[in-house]
Amino acid sequence: MKTITSIADIQKELLVHKxxxxxxxxxxxxxxxxxxxEQLLTVARKExxxxxxxxxxxxxxxxxxxxxxxxxxxYERDEAVARKNDVDYIFYPSVQEMYPESPSVTIKVNQRTDxxxxxxxxxxxxxxxxxxxxxxxxxxxxxxxxxxxxxQQVAVIEGLVKDLNFPITIKRVSIIRExxxxxxxxxxVYLSAEEREEAKQLFASLVLASKKIVEGERNPDQxxxxxxxxxxxxxxxxxxxxxxxxxPTLNKIDILQGQIIIAIAVAFTSxxxxxxKILIVE
Amino acid sequence: MKTITSIADIQKELLVHKxxxxxxxxxxxxxxxxxxxEQLLTVARKExxxxxxxxxxxxxxxxxxxxxxxxxxxYERDEAVARKNDVDYIFYPSVQEMYPESPSVTIKVNQRTDxxxxxxxxxxxxxxxxxxxxxxxxxxxxxxxxxxxxxQQVAVIEGLVKDLNFPITIKRVSIIRExxxxxxxxxxVYLSAEEREEAKQLFASLVLASKKIVEGERNPDQxxxxxxxxxxxxxxxxxxxxxxxxxPTLNKIDILQGQIIIAIAVAFTSxxxxxxKILIVE
Numbered sequence: 001m002k003t004i005t006s007i008a009d010i011q012k013e014l015l016v017h018k019x020x021x022x023x024x025x026x027x028x029x030x031x032x033x034x035x036x037x038e039q040l041l042t043v044a045r046k047e048x049x050x051x052x053x054x055x056x057x058x059x060x061x062x063x064x065x066x067x068x069x070x071x072x073x074x075y076e077r078d079e080a081v082a083r084k085n086d087v088d089y090i091f092y093p094s095v096q097e098m099y100p101e102s103p104s105v106t107i108k109v110n111q112r113t114d115x116x117x118x119x120x121x122x123x124x125x126x127x128x129x130x131x132x133x134x135x136x137x138x139x140x141x142x143x144x145x146x147x148x149x150x151x152q153q154v155a156v157i158e159g160l161v162k163d164l165n166f167p168i169t170i171k172r173v174s175i176i177r178e179x180x181x182x183x184x185x186x187x188x189v190y191l192s193a194e195e196r197e198e199a200k201q202l203f204a205s206l207v208l209a210s211k212k213i214v215e216g217e218r219n220p221d222q223x224x225x226x227x228x229x230x231x232x233x234x235x236x237x238x239x240x241x242x243x244x245x246x247x248p249t250l251n252k253i254d255i256l257q258g259q260i261i262i263a264i265a266v267a268f269t270s271x272x273x274x275x276x277k278i279l280i281v282e
Numbered sequence: 283m284k285t286i287t288s289i290a291d292i293q294k295e296l297l298v299h300k301x302x303x304x305x306x307x308x309x310x311x312x313x314x315x316x317x318x319x320e321q322l323l324t325v326a327r328k329e330x331x332x333x334x335x336x337x338x339x340x341x342x343x344x345x346x347x348x349x350x351x352x353x354x355x356x357y358e359r360d361e362a363v364a365r366k367n368d369v370d371y372i373f374y375p376s377v378q379e380m381y382p383e384s385p386s387v388t389i390k391v392n393q394r395t396d397x398x399x400x401x402x403x404x405x406x407x408x409x410x411x412x413x414x415x416x417x418x419x420x421x422x423x424x425x426x427x428x429x430x431x432x433x434q435q436v437a438v439i440e441g442l443v444k445d446l447n448f449p450i451t452i453k454r455v456s457i458i459r460e461x462x463x464x465x466x467x468x469x470x471v472y473l474s475a476e477e478r479e480e481a482k483q484l485f486a487s488l489v490l491a492s493k494k495i496v497e498g499e500r501n502p503d504q505x506x507x508x509x510x511x512x513x514x515x516x517x518x519x520x521x522x523x524x525x526x527x528x529x530p531t532l533n534k535i536d537i538l539q540g541q542i543i544i545a546i547a548v549a550f551t552s553x554x555x556x557x558x559k560i561l562i563v564e
Contacts, residue, residue, distance in 0.1 A: 007447060021301075104393035104441035104531075105411055111386035129387055130446075137447040159386035164412075165289060165419040249386075 001083050003090040007098075007138050010091045014052070014139060022049035026141030028132060031055040032072045033081040034186050039176050040145040041085035047171070052139050053082050054091040056098060060106070061127030091139065098134065106130045109156055112250040116152045116243055116263050117274065125156045132157060136166055143169045149183060151261055151276045155248035175275070177203065183275045190271035198235040199273060202266060205230040206277040209262055213281060218256045220244040231266060240265035240272065247278050256281045283365050285372040289380075289420050292373050296334070296421060304331035308423035310414060313337040314354045315363040316468050321458050322427040323367035329453070334421050335364050336373040338380060342388070343409030373421065380416065388412045391438055394532040398434045398525055398545050399556065407438045414439060418448055425451045431465060433543055433558045437530035457557070459485065465557045472553035480517035481555060484548060487512040488559040491544055495563055500538045502526040513548060522547035522554065529560050538563045 004010045017024060025048030027040045044051045055078055062068040075092070082090050107129035112118070118125060136144065146154045158170050175183050181203030182188065182196075191199055205227045212226060224242045231239055246253050247261040263276040286292045299306060307330030309322045326333045337360055344350040357374070364372050389411035394400070400407055418426065428436045440452050457465050463485030464470065464478075473481055487509045494508060506524045513521055528535050529543040545558040 011449065019303075102393075103445040104438075105389055105391050105445050107387055108390040108408075109387050111384075126390075134445075134447045137449055140449060156386075163385040163387050163416075165416045167293065167419055167422060 001087055001090065003079065003092055005092050005094065005097065007093065010052075010089065010138060013089065014050070017050050018140065023143070024048060024050045024052060024139065024141045026052045026054070026135070026139045026144045028054045028056075028135050028144065030057045030071065031078050032074055032186075033078050035176055035184050036147050036149055038081060038085055040147055040173050041082070041087060043171065043173050044143070044145045045086050047143060050088045051086070052089045052091060052141065053087045054093075054135055054139070056091075056093055056131065056135075058127060058131040059095060059099070060130055061124050063121055063124060066121075091135075098131070103130070107133055107160065109159070112152065112155045112159055112248070115245060115250050116241065117150075117265065118152055119241075125153070128153060129156060129160050132160065133164075136168055141168055143171050145171045145173055147173050147175070148276070148278065149175045149185070149274070151247070151263060151278065152250070155250050155261075158248045181207070183273070185273065187271040187273065191268055192270075195236065195268045195271075198237065199268070201231060201234040202264060202273060202275045204234070205264070206262055206275060210277060210279055213256055213279065218281070220253060220256055223256070223262065227262070227264060231264070235266065235268075237266035237268045237273070240267055283361075283369055283372065285361065285374050287374050287376065287379065289375065292334075292371065292420060295371065296332070299332050300422065305425070306330060306332045306334060306421065306423045308334045308336070308417070308421050308426040310336045310338075310417050310426065312339045312353065313360050314356055314468075315360050317458055317466050318429050318431055320363060320367055322429055322455050323364070323369060325453065325455050326425070326427050327368050329425060332370045333368070334371045334373060334423065335369045336375075336417055336421070338373075338375055338413065338417075340409060340413040341377060341381070342412055343406050345403055345406060348403075373417075380413070385412070389415055389442065391441070394434065394437045394441055394530070397527060397532050398523065399432075399547065400434055401523075407435070410435060411438060411442050414442065415446075418450055423450055425453050427453045427455055429455050429457070430558070430560065431457050431467070431556070433529070433545060433560065434532070437532050437543075440530045463489070465555070467555065469553040469555065473550055474552075477518065477550045477553075480519065481550070483513060483516040484546060484555060484557045486516070487546070488544055488557060492559060492561055495538055495561065500563070502535060502538055505538070505544065509544070509546060513546070517548065517550075519548035519550045519555070522549055 025044035027044050029037055057071050059068050109125040109129050113125045161170050180200040182199050209223045209227050227242050242264045244262050247259045259280050261278045265274045307326035309326050311319055339353050341350055391407040391411050395407045443452050462482040464482050491505045491509050509524050524546045526544050529541045541562050543560045547556045
């Protein structure tokens with residue numbers, strides 16, 4: 001495993017592999033790797049000859065009220081995780097390397113942003129799309145891996161790749177869950193014992209909703225009410241949103257049909273949890 | 283020579299050449315090819331194994347007051363010009379092929395736009411950068427060719443490629459001129475005989491300015507005054523702008539140093555002419 005900090009160096013290394021016809025899988029991250037990232041690396045390892053992990057805390061995707069400096073970092077631990085997961089290259093550039101000056105162009109995300117978590121983070125996805133574009137051009141992967149825990153990010157990236165014709169395949173990787181269904185998250189440790197017990201109800205409510213849809217319900221409002229009722233009855237959390245859209249366009253729908261996402265966010269005392277389920281409705 | 287209208291097909295064709303290690307040169311155009319385009323094709327032909335010409339009138343770069351439908355088109359003539367210049371592939375997609383739906387992401391050009399001709403065309407370069415990004419991803423050239431007649435466009439594209447790390451080299455191709463120095467342009471035919479005679483003074487004023495700089499003048503205002511005086515004295519045209527910037531950043535400068543551009547636009551009765559000179563000041 002090699003750690004590379006310079007754009008020119010990683011391009012030189014990867015060019016050799018590309019010329020040898022190797023398939024390159026790419027997992028872009030902001031570091032502080034957890035099981036979700038390991039899942040991405042596991043899938044990438046299975047499907048590619050070369051696995052590249054990038055670690056870069058991207059200033060462009062932080063809002064004015066979001067504390068970039070407080071974002072957790074632990075490069076040594078990340079390196080150990082990467083090694084354990086058989087990564088070939090860590091691309092670990094500095095801010096200076098990625099943004100030597102204020103960029104003269106950026107990506108503007110015009111759709112898929114003003115819903116779900118994006119509503120409260122104006123400009124966030126512009127920053128994400130800009131750094132992902134840069135990283136895609138630097139690494140030139142065949143396939144790039146994103147976790148469905150952040151389903152809105154996956155939707156934005158799929159739009160980026162499709163609408164700007166990137167020659168890259170985006171691979172969606174499923175949410176990994178605890179035994180009781182709670183989506184794994186580094187925030188789960190902030191839950192009290194009682195809240196942790198309640199938190200499994202987020203997934204339970206999504207399962208309940210899916211069943212109702214399988215049984216024939218096609219009215220999104222009915223499904224939203226059902227989830228709302230379930231979460232309110234079984235948890236002490238405060239519902240931030242329960243939303244249903246066509247996926248990945250995140251367009252509103254009146255009738256449940258095609259590929260859809262049910263997305264929820266619930267605030268507990270010290271942790272706001274998100275979860276979602278993507279399903280195809282015949 | 284093959285004409286290809288589908289994105290998937292051109293990608294399939296070019297992939298074979300890439301895998302065989304061929305160097306791909308790309309000339310993106312809006313068609314209605316003239317000598318300027320032929321110059322780009324000539325240089326591209328010399329420097330690459332495969333030459334790809336794209337012809338696509340990009341709706342995204344037309345402003346609300348600019349008439350997209352009136353943009354001149356003549357595919358048959360263009361095809362003959364391409365054949366004469368030994369082009370390998372013409373990529374000639376429909377609007378539907380390039381924009382099957384309103385794009386969820388676009389490129390936002392944050393710098394280099396509010397000067398020169400860009401001042402009066404808000405959003406124009408966003409549209410240019412977006413379509414060029416798409417075309418670069420579709421064609422994946424090693425080198426792409428742009429004419430310095432539109433020096434602001436070259437500056438924007440160089441910023442795009444540098445700041446988003448496209449693995450592509452941008453090649454600047456010099457302005458081609460008539461014997462008396464007038465920059466070639468399809469608009470020159472709209473000049474009256476008298477105006478045509480006067481029009482050579484645009485280039486003459488740039489030559490005069492260059493000489494003054496070589497002699498030691500480092501004050502941009504002095505150079506601008508000199509050009510203004512020359513054009514006013516020798517032509518009946520109305521000066522639209524005379525501007526000097528660092529190139530390609532198009533940042534303002536107080537002292538002439540480094541790579542700079544002197545750009546002018548002069549309106550005659552039925553044609554607005556532009557010209558420029560890029561020079562390196564020690």
